[in-house]
Amino acid sequence: MKSRYWFAIWLLLSGLVAASTSAAPIGVCPAPALSRLVRHKVISGETLEGIARQYNLIPATLMGMNPVLRTGKAPIGAEILVPPYNGIRVEVAAGQNWRSVAAQYKVRPDVLFEVNGCQAAPKVVFVPGVNWSPVEGQPPAPANSIGLSGYPLSANASLLLGYGWYFPTGRDQPVFHTGMDLAAEIGTPVLAVGDGTIAFAGQQGARGNLVVINHQQGYQTRYAQLASINVRAGQTVKRGATIGTVGKTGTPSSSAPHLHFEVRSNSKLGWVADDPSPILKRNR
Numbered sequence: 662m663k664s665r666y667w668f669a670i671w672l673l674l675s676g677l678v679a680a681s682t683s684a685a686p687i688g689v690c691p692a693p694a695l696s697r698l699v700r701h702k703v704i705s706g707e708t709l710e711g712i713a714r715q716y717n718l719i720p721a722t723l724m725g726m727n728p729v730l731r732t733g734k735a736p737i738g739a740e741i742l743v744p745p746y747n748g749i750r751v752e753v754a755a756g757q758n759w760r761s762v763a764a765q766y767k768v769r770p771d772v773l774f775e776v777n778g779c780q781a782a783p784k785v786v787f788v789p790g791v792n793w794s795p796v797e798g799q800p801p802a803p804a805n806s807i808g809l810s811g812y813p814l815s816a817n818a819s820l821l822l823g824y825g826w827y828f829p830t831g832r833d834q835p836v837f838h839t840g841m842d843l844a845a846e847i848g849t850p851v852l853a854v855g856d857g858t859i860a861f862a863g864q865q866g867a868r869g870n871l872v873v874i875n876h877q878q879g880y881q882t883r884y885a886q887l888a889s890i891n892v893r894a895g896q897t898v899k900r901g902a903t904i905g906t907v908g909k910t911g912t913p914s915s916s917a918p919h920l921h922f923e924v925r926s927n928s929k930l931g932w933v934a935d936d937p938s939p940i941l942k943r944n945r
Contacts, residue, residue, distance in 0.1 A: 693778030694787035695750065698726075699743040703735045712741075717866045721932070722747045725793025748789040753782075766791055767933060768837070772826055790837040792925070792932040809876060809940050811854035811900040813884060813922050814907075818843035821919050824936045839934035840883065840923030841941065847918045849907040851884050852900075854940065859896045859904075868921065869911025872904045881932055885921035886911050 701712060709730055713720045724730045726749075727741040735741075744750075753762060763770035766788045777786045822842040829836055853874055860881070861873040870887035888908025892898060907920050924940060925932040 690775055690779035693780065693783075694745055694748070694776050694789070695785065696778070697745045699745075701741050701743050703737055703739045703741065705737050707735050707737075709733060709735045712743075714864075714866050716743050718743070718747055719792065719865065721792045722749075725749050744787060746789055747792070748787050749791050749793050751786050751788050753784055753786055762786065762788075767935075769826055772837070790839055790934055809855040809880065809882070809924070810943075811852060812941065813852055813854055813882075813920060814843060814845055815850055815852065818845050818920070820844075821917060824934070824938060840885075840921050841937050842919040842921050843941075844917055844919050845907040847888055847906075847908055849920075850903045851887060851905045851907060851920055853898045853902045853904050854882055855880075855900045857882070857898060859892045859894050859898060862890050862892050862894050862896075862904075864910070867912040870905065870908065874898065874904070879927040881925040881927065883921075883923035883925065885923070886919065 699716070701716075703712070709720050709723065712735060713723055720730075720733075722744065723741060724733075726744060727739075729736060729739050730741060751762070751766070759770045759774050763773045766773075768788060768790060773786065773788065776789055777783055820841060821844050822838055824838060824841055826837050851872075855874075855876050857874040857876040859872065860875045861871060863871065865871040865885070868883075868885040870885075870890050872884045872887065872890055872892060874882050874884075876882065884904060886908055887905040887910060890905045892902075892904045898904060907918060909918055922937055922941075924935045924937040926935050927933075
C-alpha cells in the first residue's frame with residue numbers, strides 16, 4: 662500500500678500524470694489542512710495574542726488567515742478561522758505544480774503534497790512553516806553580509822535537532838523543525854548573534870519564553886525555550902549582548918536542556934525560516 666502511495670506522489674511531482682488523475686490510495690493521506698480549520702468566535706476580553714496562545718499558534722498565522730485581525734485587535738463577535746498549525750494559505754498560480762510551489766516556499770514537495778491531502782491539482786494550498794507578513798519585503802541580502810557574526814551561546818554546543826523535516830518518536834507524520842536545538846545547561850547565557858532591535862520578548866506557547874530580534878537587510882533571529890528574558894520589545898541590542906538564559910519553558914522538541922535558535926528572512930511570503938547552520942558553522 663505504501664509503495665503505491667509513494668509511487669503516486671513521485672508521478673505527480675514529476676509531472677508524469679495529468680492533473681485530473683487521482684492521487685494516493687484512499688485512506689493513506691490525512692485530510693487537507695485547510696479542511697481542518699476551526700471556527701472561533703471572539704468574546705469579550707479576548708486578544709489576538711491570547712487566541713493565538715490558546716491554539717498554540719503565533720499571531721501572524723491568525724492575521725494571515727483572517728483580514729479582520731490585521732489591525733492587531735480581535736473585534737468582539739468576529740468569527741475567525743484557525744488552522745491546525747502555523748503557516749499560510751496560498752492560491753496556486755496557473756501553471757504551477759507541487760515542485761514549483763514547494764521551491765518557492767522552501768519546503769519539501771512530498772510533504773507539501775501530503776499536508777494538503779494528496780490532491781492532484783488544488784487551487785489553494787496550506788504551506789506550513791511560513792509566517793504571514795503585511796509588508797512585501799525585498800529579497801534579503803546574504804546572511805554573512807548583514808553582521809550576523811556572533812554565536813548564540815558563550816561556548817560551542819552540540820546539535821540535538823537540526824533544521825528541516827523529521828519524524829517525532831511515536832508519530833508517522835513528519836514535522837518541520839524551523840531552527841536548530843543547541844545543547845546547553847539551564848541558566849546558560851543566551852547571546853544576540855548581531856546588532857538589532859527586539860521585536861518580541863515574552864511567552865509564546867510551545868516555544869516558551871521567546872526573544873525575537875530584527876536585524877538589518879531583512880533578517881531576523883529567534884531564541885526560544887528561555888528560562889529568563891533580559892530584554893524588552895523595542896530595545897536595541899549589540900552583538901554579544903545577553904538577552905536571556907537557557908531553559909525549558911515551552912514544549913521542546915528535544916528532551917535535554919537546549920536553546921532553540923532560528924534565522925528567518927523577510928520576503929513577500931512573510932518571515933521564512935532559513936537553515937541557521939551556515940551562520941553557526943562560520944561563527945563557532
